[in-house]
Every structure is written in structure tokens, then in C-alpha cells.
Amino acid sequence: xxxxxxxxxxxxxxxxxxxxxxxxxxxxxxxxxxxxxxxxxxxxxxxxxxxxxxxxxxxxxxxxxxxxxxxxxxxxxxxxxxxxxxxxxxxxxxxxxxxxxxxxxxxxxxxxxxxxxxxxxxxxxxxxxxxxxxxxxxxxxxxxxxxxxxxx
Amino acid sequence: xxxxxxxxxxxxxxxxxxxxxxxxxxxxxxxxxxxxxxxxxxxxxxxxxxxxxxxxxxxxxxxxxxxxxxxxxxxxxxxxxxxxxxxxxxxxxxxxxxxxxxxxxxxxxxxxxxxxxxxxxxxxxxxxxxxxxxxxxxxxxxxxxxxxxxxxxxxxxxxxxxxxxxxxxxxxxxxxxxxxxxxxxxxxxxxxxxxxxxxxxxxxxxxxxxxxxxxxxxxxxxxxxxxxxxxxxxxxxxxxxxxxxxxxxxxxxxxxxxxxxxxxxxxxxxxxxxxxxxxxxxxxxxxxxxxxxxxxxxxxxxxxxxxxxxxxxxxxxxxxxxxxxxxxxxxxxxxxxxxxxxxxxxxxxxxxxxxxxxxxxxxxxxxxxxxxxxxxxxxxxxxxxxxxxxxxxxxxxxxxxxxxxxxxxxxxxxxxxxxxxxxxxxxxxxxxxxxxxxxxxxxxxxxxxxxxxxxxxxxxxxxxxxxxxxxxxxxxxxxxxxxxxxxxxxxxxxxxxxxxxxxxxxxxxxxxxxxxxxxxxxxxxxxxxxxxxxxxxxxxxxxxxxxxxxxxxxxxxxxxxxxxxxxxxxxxxxxxxxxxxxxxxxxxxxxxxxxxxxxxxxxxxxxxxxxxxxxxxxxxxxxxxxxxxxxxxxxxxxxxxxxxxxxxxxxxxxxxxxxxxxxxxxxxxxxxxxxxxxxxx
Numbered sequence: 006x007x008x009x010x011x012x013x014x015x016x017x018x019x020x021x022x023x024x025x026x027x028x029x030x031x032x033x034x035x036x037x038x039x040x041x042x043x044x045x046x047x048x049x050x051x052x053x054x055x056x057x058x059x060x061x062x063x064x065x066x067x068x069x070x071x072x073x074x075x076x077x078x079x080x081x082x083x084x085x086x087x088x089x090x091x092x093x094x095x096x097x098x099x100x101x102x103x104x105x106x107x108x109x110x111x112x113x114x115x116x117x118x119x120x121x122x123x124x125x126x127x128x129x130x131x132x133x134x135x136x137x138x139x140x141x142x143x144x145x146x147x148x149x150x151x152x153x154x155x156x157x
Numbered sequence: 158x159x160x161x162x163x164x165x166x167x168x169x170x171x172x173x174x175x176x177x178x179x180x181x182x183x184x185x186x187x188x189x190x191x192x193x194x195x196x197x198x199x200x201x202x203x204x205x206x207x208x209x210x211x212x213x214x215x216x217x218x219x220x221x222x223x224x225x226x227x228x229x230x231x232x233x234x235x236x237x238x239x240x241x242x243x244x245x246x247x248x249x250x251x252x253x254x255x256x257x258x259x260x261x262x263x264x265x266x267x268x269x270x271x272x273x274x275x276x277x278x279x280x281x282x283x284x285x286x287x288x289x290x291x292x293x294x295x296x297x298x299x300x301x302x303x304x305x306x307x308x309x310x311x312x313x314x315x316x317x318x319x320x321x322x323x324x325x326x327x328x329x330x331x332x333x334x335x336x337x338x339x340x341x342x343x344x345x346x347x348x349x350x351x352x353x354x355x356x357x358x359x360x361x362x363x364x365x366x367x368x369x370x371x372x373x374x375x376x377x378x379x380x381x382x383x384x385x386x387x388x389x390x391x392x393x394x395x396x397x398x399x400x401x402x403x404x405x406x407x408x409x410x411x412x413x414x415x416x417x418x419x420x421x422x423x424x425x426x427x428x429x430x431x432x433x434x435x436x437x438x439x440x441x442x443x444x445x446x447x448x449x450x451x452x453x454x455x456x457x458x459x460x461x462x463x464x465x466x467x468x469x470x471x472x473x474x475x476x477x478x479x480x481x482x483x484x485x486x487x488x489x490x491x492x493x494x495x496x497x498x499x500x501x502x503x504x505x506x507x508x509x510x511x512x513x514x515x516x517x518x519x520x521x522x523x524x525x526x527x528x529x530x531x532x533x534x535x536x537x538x539x540x541x542x543x544x545x546x547x548x549x550x551x552x553x554x555x556x557x558x559x560x561x562x563x564x565x566x567x568x569x570x571x572x573x574x575x576x577x578x579x580x581x582x583x584x585x586x587x588x589x590x591x592x593x594x595x596x597x598x599x600x601x602x603x604x605x606x607x608x609x610x611x612x613x614x615x616x617x618x619x620x621x622x623x624x625x626x627x628x629x630x631x632x633x634x635x636x637x638x639x640x641x642x643x644x645x646x647x648x649x650x651x652x653x654x655x656x657x658x659x660x661x662x663x664x665x666x667x668x669x670x671x672x673x674x675x676x677x678x679x680x681x682x683x684x685x686x687x688x689x690x691x692x693x694x695x696x697x698x699x700x701x702x703x704x705x706x707x708x709x710x711x712x713x714x715x716x717x718x719x720x721x722x723x724x725x726x727x728x729x730x731x732x733x734x735x736x737x738x739x740x741x742x743x744x745x746x747x748x749x750x751x752x753x754x755x756x757x758x759x760x761x762x763x764x765x766x767x768x769x770x771x772x773x774x775x776x777x778x779x780x781x782x783x784x785x786x787x788x789x790x791x792x793x794x795x796x797x798x799x800x801x802x803x804x805x806x807x808x809x810x811x812x813x814x815x816x817x818x819x820x821x822x823x824x825x826x827x828x829x830x831x832x833x834x835x836x837x838x
Contacts, residue, residue, distance in 0.1 A: 104167035
């Protein structure tokens with residue numbers, strides 16, 4: 006039997022969308038990053054429509070956006086890890102994530118793929134994940150929500 | 158808030174992004190809409206002296222723990238046995254001696270009944286342990302006799318139980334420490350002269366250990382407890398074997414207490430029983446500390462209680478049998494203890510095992526006090542939550558320990574030890590009354606509990622508790638009766654005094670709660686009362702101008718009051734005021750008697766009197782300018798008058814005192830060309 010493959014990354018960027026998948030991916034990356042003392046950056050991007058200036062005071066006033074990052078920080082601390090929470094405003098979420106990962110020389114970008122129960126239940130892959138998969142310079146993990154028996 | 162930063166460019170021209178500042182993040186965490194949770198940094202000291210103090214505290218007591226870390230501060234059974242049982246188990250080190258000290262008064266023949274007395278006390282222990290097992294299961298939130306009596310008998314009975322328990326815990330610390338010192342000077346007689354100092358030092362060390370928190374205490378106390386248990390069981394095993402096989406021979410004691418000539422009758426027998434029943438003290442600690450156990454709390458606590466009772470019974474009877482078999486008698490003051498003599502005959506004088514046992518006995522006795530350091534603060538916190546003790550007792554310190562209770566217990570026990578000269582026998586008569594009072598109330602309460610609940614098996618459960626209540630009630634009467642003039646009368650006086658004190662505190666809290674309560678149907682409206690501002694000024698300076706501006710932001714009706722002693726200076730101040738602070742009238746009051754606060758308050762009274770009778774009284778804001786001192790010694794130089802004035806104005810009707818601190822860091826606001834009160838930037 007071969008030895009289990011050692012997953013190694015030094016700097017991971019986690020994309021937070023504000024759903025239940027956030028805690029799961031933060032916990033996963035924290036557990037895997039702890040042995041190698043990896044740097045973890047949690048990024049939440051608030052998309053700003055073209056009708057507003059990009060630096061409009063939107064995310065700073067949003068308690069919801071702040072809470073997403075604070076919860077991620079608390080989840081990481083439960084796994085004895087620290088993460089750097091980053092709040093961004095951008096026109097396109099996928100582009101902001103890729104640019105942030107590039108600028109920070111991240112070797113891993115992790116995104117959650119939520120399961121939508123409405124309209125019969127499906128994985129809403131949207132446009133962010135395909136963009137990141139196509140453009141990110143580093144490894145990309147897409148962590149899928151588990152499908153409960155009830156949902157399936 | 159985007160921080161005013163330039164948008165960062167991405168790989169493509171349109172892919173720009175803006176980083177948003179999060180000013181709350183270092184100090185707070187959002188836990189929900191409009192709900193912030195403070196981080197440790199929010200409570201961090203900001204001054205150099207504060208940081209130094211915090212470092213010293215962290216060194217002594219450990220880093221502060223968050224409330225969410227409490228779940229990890231639960232005790233596994235092995236640690237819980239060490240913490241909650243050290244009191245009960247360690248009493249086997251002196252209970253036999255207490256019996257022998259009474260019996261010796263009636264001559265050598267009376268000594269022979271010591272084993273029967275020990276067995277009788279152990280039967281009582283079994284009944285009490287069985288009864289308390291039921292308390293653990295019925296009351297998973299702990300509280301012991303207090304909680305049981307409160308729920309089933311009534312508040313007065315529960316307060317009597319609480320008073321008895323509080324006294325019991327204090328006595329446990331004092332008696333255990335005194336007995337530990339006695340074990341120590343059994344080996345090192347030179348310690349006898351400094352026993353009180355050593356005892357106080359030991360209490361101080363246990364206090365620090367407890368202020369550090371529960372889990373670390375468990376680690377500190379587990380090793381000596383298990384070392385004592387191992388060695389004591391070995392000693393009893395070897396000793397009983399020698400007694401049974403007939404190889405035990407009477408020891409010759411040069412310093413044995415002389416036999417008395419008292420008649421051996423029922424009174425002496427009961428007195429010996431009452432003295433030996435000190436072995437039962439601490440049995441309730443497990444029932445009080447159920448919430449400290451790991452889940453399932455009740456089951457773990459009940460099993461720990463049984464283990465404790467079995468170990469205590471075996472050791473108590475065993476030591477008594479060995480002492481009797483070897484003809485060991487208690488010694489004169491300053492001599493070896495009975496248990497030290499037993500260790501000498503079993504292990505051999507000056508043998509390594511003898512020293513190890515004496516060391517372990519002294520340690521467990523020092524640490525038995527820890528049982529009370531866990532139980533007393535918890536009970537005090539329960540009483541404080543119910544409004545019978547000052548609320549501070551329910552506040553948790555940095556390490557989640559009830560710091561106030563710990564410190565109070567240490568202070569009283571240390572004082573008691575100093576008062577009684579560190580003598581175990583002098584303290585024992587004060588000990589048992591409170592304990593048996595609690596046992597009786599608790600068991601009686603449990604009988605009512607089962608009758609009210611009538612759950613499965615309630616009849617036999619009620620029977621066990623009823624037998625426990627009757628037995629402990631009889632022992633209570635015996636203990637209080639035979640030891641009354643030896644010191645038990647002090648407890649008989651102290652318990653009602655404590656109950657009255659707790660009732661007084663409760664009444665005070667109830668009254669203030671009534672006075673502060675808001676009716677559910679009341680809806681707060683914006684105030685319609687007029688407001689006026691009075692600024693007491695010592696002249697014109699930056700602090701005064703800042704205070705006047707704050708006053709102007711409160712109301713248009715602002716007037717400054719200048720109280721003076723020197724008429725020569727008034728005109729200059731008045732002219733300067735009209736020129737530099739236009740629009741704010743200056744009232745000057747001459748004070749030939751050099752008082753400041755008195756004339757100001759009198760002026761406020763005059764304003765109130767002059768207010769039209771038909772209108773609601775206005776709210777008077779007294780805005781006091783203050784200069785912020787940077788260091789502790791500067792505080793001695795400034796704001797003394799302001800402090801006095803503030804104290805005198807507190808409680809004045811319709812008056813609000815506002816302190817306006819002026820910081821020297823913002824002087825640019827007063828530079829020429831700037832508007833005072835506006836910030837730079």
C-alpha cells in the first residue's frame with residue numbers, strides 16, 4: 006500500500022461567499038495548513054454594480070460582510086490557526102480573487118460550491134468558479150457541499 | 158469605509174478592486190446583526206503601568222481565558238476525585254486521633270472501643286454517601302445542601318444550610334492546614350515554632366493556584382492525592398496484616414498523653430463519636446461540584462462520590478485498627494501525630510517510606526483545603542446570583558475562577574489559623590456542627606423532593622434519604638451538645654448571624670430592584686424638560702473653553718460660574734471672559750470663607766427655587782473641566798477640586814455631572830486661526 010500523498014501549500018487564499026460552505030473550507034484549509042504553518046488569507050468580495058463608483062462606501066457599512074470574515078477568523082482559531090481577513094470591493098468577484106491570489110503569490114485558491122435546495126436542488130456553479138478555474142495561476146480547490154439524503 | 162485608498166489594478170484593465178478597511182477587527186468580532194464580541198485586545202492595558210501590571214498578573218495567574226474556553230475547563234473523574242475528595246480522604250489522617258484524644262481521658266480500657274466508634278462513623282459515612290449520590294443525580298447544577306433546601310424546604314432553611322456550608326468550608330481550610338503543619342512537625346520538630354507563618358504561606362500558594370483556574374489546580378493536586386492514597390493503603394494493608402497475624406507489639410511512647418480519670422460513660426462515648434465524625438467533613442463537596450465534572454456530569458459525580466466514601470472508610474477503619482493493634486496513643490502538644498506513629502511502626506522510623514508517607518500526608522492535608530477553594534466560591538456565586546451575597550461573588554476573574562470567593566475564603570481561614578495559633582484540636586470543635594446541619598437539611602429536602610416528584614423508585618430513594626436525615630440529625634444534636642462549651646457555641650451564634658446578614662443583603666437588592674424596575678407597559682418618550690448648563694470655571698484656560706463648548710452642544714442656556722476669594726482678580730477675568738468667550742454669561746460669586754463646592758451648590762439651589770412653579774423642574778448639567786493627568790503622580794497634582802465637587806453633586810436631584818477631560822495632545826485646536834473644539838486634519 007502506498008503512503009498517503011502529503012498535501013503541501015504555503016499560502017492559501019480562501020474565497021468566502023457567506024454560506025455554510027465557508028466554515029467547512031476554512032476548517033479544511035486550517036487543518037491541512039497547520040502542520041506546515043501555512044499562511045491563510047480569507048477574502049470576501051462585495052460586487053459593486055457599474056452604477057456606483059468602485060470605492061463607494063458599501064462593504065465597510067455592511068455588517069453582513071464583516072460577519073462573514075469574523076466567522077472565518079473564529080473558525081480558524083478553533084483549529085489553532087490564524088488567518089488574514091480581507092474585504093474587497095470589485096466589479097467581478099472571480100477577477101478580484103484571481104488578482105488577490107496572484108498578488109500574494111498564493112499556491113492554493115479554495116472556493117466552496119454551495120448546493121441550492123430551491124428549484125429542485127442543484128449545484129449553482131455560477132460564473133466565478135469557471136473564471137477562477139480558467140485564470141488562477143495556482144492550484145484551485147472547489148469544495149462541494151455534501152448532498153444530504155433528504156436533498157438527494 | 159474604503160480607507161481612501163486607490164483602487165488596485167488587476168491583470169486586465171477593468172479588473173480593479175478596492176480593499177476595505179475594517180477598523181473594528183483588532184478589537185471586536187461581529188457575532189450577528191448589531192452584536193459585537195470583544196476580543197482580548199479590547200481589554201488590554203494601554204498605559205505602561207497597566208501593561209506591567211497585566212504582565213505580572215499573567216505570570217502569577219496565567220493568561221485571561223474567554224468564556225468560550227470554559228467548556229475545556231471540565232474535570233475528568235480521576236482529577237475530580239483528587240480535587241473534591243482530598244478533604245474527605247485526608248480527614249482519615251486526624252479523625253482516629255480525635256477519637257483517641259477523647260477516649261484517653263477515661264483510661265486505657267476506654268481506648269479499646271475506638272474501633273467500634275470508627276465502624277459506627279463509617280456506617281454513618283455510607284448512609285451519607287448513598288444519600289448524596291441521589292443529590293448528584295437529582296441536582297446536576299450543583300449547590301448541594303443549599304440548592305436542595307432552597308427548592309424543597311424554603312429560603313430560610315436554605316440560608317441556614319448555606320451559612321453552615323460557608324463555615325464548614327472555612328474550617329476545612331483552617332483545620333486541614335493546621336493538621337498538615339502537625340504532620341510536618343512530626344518529622345521536623347523545629348517547624349513547631351513557625352507553624353502559623355508556614356500555614357499562612359501554604360494558604361497563599363493554594364489561593365494563587367486556584368486563581369489560575371480549575372484544570373491547572375487539578376493537575377497540581379492529583380499527584381499528592383494519589384501518592385497519599387497509595388502509601389496509606391499500603392500502610393493499612395501491612396499494618397492490618399501484622400495485627401491479624403499477631404505480629405504487632407505495643408509501642409512504647411515516652412511523650413504519650415497521660416490517661417485521665419474520667420468515668421467512661423455515655424457522654425464520653427458520644428463525645429468520642431462526635432470528635433471522630435469529623436471524618437465525614439467534605440463528603441458534600443462532590444455534590445456541590447457536579448457542574449465541574451465532564452459529561453455525563455451527574456453519573457460521573459455519583460461514581461466519584463462512592464469511590465471517595467469507600468476509600469475514606471477503608472483508610473479510617475484501617476488506621477484505627479492498626480493504632481489499636483499497636484497500642485498507639487495520642488501524644489502531648491508538639492509531639493508526633495497518631496497517623497505518623499502508625500507510619501513509624503509499619504514502615505519503620507526514618508525509613509524512606511515513612512518520610513514519603515509523611516510528605517504525602519502533609520501535602521494532601523495542605524491540598525485538602527483546595528476542596529473548599531473549589532466549593533466555597535461556587536456556593537458564594539450561587540448565593541450572589543440569588544441576591545444573598547454581594548454581586549461581586551458571582552463575577553468570574555481572568556481565569557474563569559470566582560476570584561472574590563477565593564480571596565475571601567483565604568483571608569478568613571488565614572485569620573482563623575493565626576487566631577487559634579495553628580492548633581488542629583482547638584479548631585475541631587467549631588467544625589462539625591455546620592457540616593451535620595447541612596447533611597440534615599439536605600437529606601430532609603431530598604425526602605420532600607422524592608415525595609413531590611414520585612418518579613420511578615421514589616419510595617426507596619425517599620427511605621434512604623429519610624434514614625440519612627434522621628441519623629445526621631441525631632448526630633447534629635449530639636455534636637452540638639457535647640462540644641457546645643468546647644467552641645461549638647461560636648458556630649451556633651455565627652450561623653444565625655450569617656443568615657441575618659444574607660437576608661439583609663437580599664432585602665437591599667430587592668428594594669433597589671423595585672426602585673429601578675420599569676413597568677412592561679411603560680414606553681420611553683423623548684424628554685420634554687428644559688435643560689441648562691452650569692460650568693464652574695477657575696478662570697480662562699483651554700480646558701474651560703472645551704467644557705463650555707461641550708455645554709453649548711447640550712443646551713443654549715449655558716452660564717459659567719467663577720467662584721473667587723481675591724476680589725482683585727475678578728475684573729481681569731470678567732473682561733477676558735467677555736472678549737474671549739462671547740455669548741456665555743459669567744456669574745461671579747465671592748467666597749469669603751474660601752469654600753468652592755458649598756457656594757456652587759447653594760447657587761444651584763437658588764436657581765431651582767427661582768424656577769417657575771408651574772413648569773417641570775429643568776435638568777441641570779454641571780459640566781466640570783478637567784485636565785487629563787498622564788501619570789499617577791500627576792493625578793495627585795490636578796483635579797482635586799473637581800473630584801470633590803463631583804462627589805458632592807452625586808445624588809443631587811435633577812442634576813447630571815459631566816466631566817470634560819482636556820488632553821494636552823490636542824493643543825493645535827487652540828492655535829490662532831483655528832476654531833476651538835474642531836479637530837485637526
